[in-house]
Amino acid sequence: MKLFFDEDMGTSVPKALRQAQAPCEDILFPRPGGPLRPGATDLDWLSYAGEHGYLAISANKHILDSDVERQALLDARAAVVFLASGQERVFTVFRLIVRRWDWLVELDRAESRPFAYLLTARGRVRQVVP
Numbered sequence: 001m002k003l004f005f006d007e008d009m010g011t012s013v014p015k016a017l018r019q020a021q022a023p024c025e026d027i028l029f030p031r032p033g034g035p036l037r038p039g040a041t042d043l044d045w046l047s048y049a050g051e052h053g054y055l056a057i058s059a060n061k062h063i064l065d066s067d068v069e070r071q072a073l074l075d076a077r078a079a080v081v082f083l084a085s086g087q088e089r090v091f092t093v094f095r096l097i098v099r100r101w102d103w104l105v106e107l108d109r110a111e112s113r114p115f116a117y118l119l120t121a122r123g124r125v126r127q128v129v130p
């Protein structure tokens with residue numbers, strides 16, 4: 001599994017997962033000198049994540065409200081898990097991802113792309129795309 005964290009997620013969680021040596025092929029987030037730099041648009045990262053097979057984690061569920069961005073998710077054959085509230089603390093998000101790790105791995109492995117799910121702080125999931 002390869003994970004991409006949208007810029008709105010910050011860098012603390014992906015860095016903590018790297019530090020913890022999370023068992024995945026790659027953990028990517030926008031950074032200077034990276035393939036996606038800070039300020040990359042939603043259209044840019046959706047396209048990149050879809051093209052390169054990343055499972056994206058984002059707190060920007062408003063992407064689903066924009067016809068253009070929703071269509072970009074579909075066109076890119078992207079795989080996205082949106083945090084339902086987007087207001088969780090860093091530790092809560094880290095713990096949630098670790099707790100739902102097996103589900104994320106299975107989702108990435110078995111679900112046909114494109115897709116998007118909402119993930120609540122309590123670990124409940126609901127598919128919102130296709």
